[in-house]
Amino acid sequence: MESTLGNALVLLAIGMITVFLILALVVISGNILIKIVNKYAPEPTKKLTRASRSATGTAPEVIAAITAVVETVTGGHGKVERINKIDK
Amino acid sequence: MEVLNKLYEMTAFGAIGEDPLTLVMLALALFLLYLGIGKRFEPLLLVPIAFGVLLANFPGGHMSVTPSTEIIEHMTILEIAKEHGIMNMLYYMLIKTGLLPPLIFMGVGAMTDFGPMLRNLKLAFFGAAAQIGIFTVLISAVALGFSLKEAAALGIIGGADGPTAIYTAIKLAPHLLGPIAIAAYSYMALVPVIIPLVVKYTISEKELKINMKEQDKLYPSKVKIKDLHRTKIIFPIVLCAIVSILVPSSVPLVGMLLFGNLIKEIGSDTNRLMVAASETIMNAATIFLGLTVGATMTAATFLDKTTLLIILGGFIAFAISIFGGIMAVKVHNLFSKKKINPLIGATGLSAVPMASRVANDIALKYDSKNHLLQYAMSSNISGVIGSAVAAGVLISFLS
Numbered sequence: 001m002e003s004t005l006g007n008a009l010v011l012l013a014i015g016m017i018t019v020f021l022i023l024a025l026v027v028i029s030g031n032i033l034i035k036i037v038n039k040y041a042p043e044p045t046k047k048l049t050r051a052s053r054s055a056t057g058t059a060p061e062v063i064a065a066i067t068a069v070v071e072t073v074t075g076g077h078g079k080v081e082r083i084n085k086i087d088k
Numbered sequence: 089m090e091v092l093n094k095l096y097e098m099t100a101f102g103a104i105g106e107d108p109l110t111l112v113m114l115a116l117a118l119f120l121l122y123l124g125i126g127k128r129f130e131p132l133l134l135v136p137i138a139f140g141v142l143l144a145n146f147p148g149g150h151m152s153v154t155p156s157t158e159i160i161e162h163m164t165i166l167e168i169a170k171e172h173g174i175m176n177m178l179y180y181m182l183i184k185t186g187l188l189p190p191l192i193f194m195g196v197g198a199m200t201d202f203g204p205m206l207r208n209l210k211l212a213f214f215g216a217a218a219q220i221g222i223f224t225v226l227i228s229a230v231a232l233g234f235s236l237k238e239a240a241a242l243g244i245i246g247g248a249d250g251p252t253a254i255y256t257a258i259k260l261a262p263h264l265l266g267p268i269a270i271a272a273y274s275y276m277a278l279v280p281v282i283i284p285l286v287v288k289y290t291i292s293e294k295e296l297k298i299n300m301k302e303q304d305k306l307y308p309s310k311v312k313i314k315d316l317h318r319t320k321i322i323f324p325i326v327l328c329a330i331v332s333i334l335v336p337s338s339v340p341l342v343g344m345l346l347f348g349n350l351i352k353e354i355g356s357d358t359n360r361l362m363v364a365a366s367e368t369i370m371n372a373a374t375i376f377l378g379l380t381v382g383a384t385m386t387a388a389t390f391l392d393k394t395t396l397l398i399i400l401g402g403f404i405a406f407a408i409s410i411f412g413g414i415m416a417v418k419v420h421n422l423f424s425k426k427k428i429n430p431l432i433g434a435t436g437l438s439a440v441p442m443a444s445r446v447a448n449d450i451a452l453k454y455d456s457k458n459h460l461l462q463y464a465m466s467s468n469i470s471g472v473i474g475s476a477v478a479a480g481v482l483i484s485f486l487s
Contacts, residue, residue, distance in 0.1 A: 029326050
């Protein structure tokens with residue numbers, strides 16, 4: 001019994017140290033990754049064409065949302081060419 | 089008369105009365121069905137488990153899982169199906185091989201957003217502190233007479249992660265699979281009761297009013313994410329490499345979780361895979377997991393003192409894990425200017441996203457502007473990784 005309890009205590013120490021170590025590495029690697037991505041691959045600023053804005057009068061965030069939905073639904077094959085508001 | 093006798097023998101009426109304990113199991117199955125359907129306690133898993141119990145305990149149906157013996161382990165799948173029925177075939181093919189929990193983890197990954205964790209990386213530490221319940225209950229269980237393997241399988245309930253608990257039980261104590269699965273999923277369903285209970289006795293009103301957004305304004309983070317999309321694609325690959333090197337035995341769970349997450353984050357190019365992982369495969373795996381785990385619970389294997397101890401031990405593991413997370417935040421607050429709401433620590437359990445939602449609701453009760461869901465999700469998601477790593481440690485040391 002004593003040796004089993006001893007083993008359980010060893011497991012407690014090893015288990016908790018490992019979990020903390022892994023999550024510490026998650027934090028450290030996450031921070032490094034964010035810095036690298038910020039430095040080498042900043043997100044390209046999406047420029048909406050003047051034509052698309054003036055033609056539709058649609059807010060950029062709405063265009064972005066519609067484009068994202070079309071891309072998801074069509075599996076990347078569909079493209080938004082025009083956005084028309086339908087009056088009922 | 090002879091025809092009537094044969095008709096009676098064909099039915100299971102006689103066999104049901106032979107063993108009254110079977111009736112207890114049938115009543116338990118109905119109770120679990122009530123919890124799943126009537127009370128909506130984790131219905132996606134509790135309903136298949138309860139129906140599995142029902143099927144296994146109707147005599148003559150041959151739908152109960154036969155405990156593993158050397159003879160069965162050397163039989164082919166076809167032989168098992170022929171001699172022991174299809175439930176045993178499913179059990180030995182899908183559960184005994186440890187296939188289903190990693191498949192479910194893949195689906196969980198495909199539904200998980202690492203964004204909140206990446207935005208609040210420091211909070212991930214509290215997901216580690218909340219694993220303390222696993223190991224403290226392991227020690228208590230050993231003191232109560234469980235073997236180390238059984239105690240480890242029991243303790244992992246404290247991680248509040250159903251698939252992890254089942255995976256660990258399969259690897260270390262398959263004979264305890266039924267009660268461990270029931271305890272794990274029951275307590276996960278009771279998160280809205282257990283977290284407020286522990287919070288009530290451990291966190292003061294002043295601490296509950298700590299507003300995370302105000303703290304962020306007072307002490308802003310030094311790291312700002314400019315391209316979250318790219319970061320979220322690379323993150324699961326990096327994380328998988330770290331975990332694979334340090335705790336290889338947790339890779340079946342963590343690796344599949346991260347693969348599922350990667351196909352989600354890539355976007356439209358892998359959208360079909362994401363849908364398959366998070367819907368088709370996940371749903372099929374959940375059905376088979378629930379039914380087969382339920383079918384392990386017969387009167388002979390379930391109705392004994394061990395089951396009661398598992399149910400009790402599981403609750404204590406759960407409560408200690410929540411307590412551990414809260415205490416870790418309190419210790420942090422002693423040494424840091426930037427205060428953290430201890431509710432964040434309470435969500436270091438895996439039960440995603442229910443634990444975060446419960447913590448958010450409690451915070452809103454004390455301050456209607458204190459929305460801490462995003463912060464809670466950080467420690468909540470890291471809790472999933474933490475409990476899978478803890479399971480990996482236990483499996484590699486004990487199996």
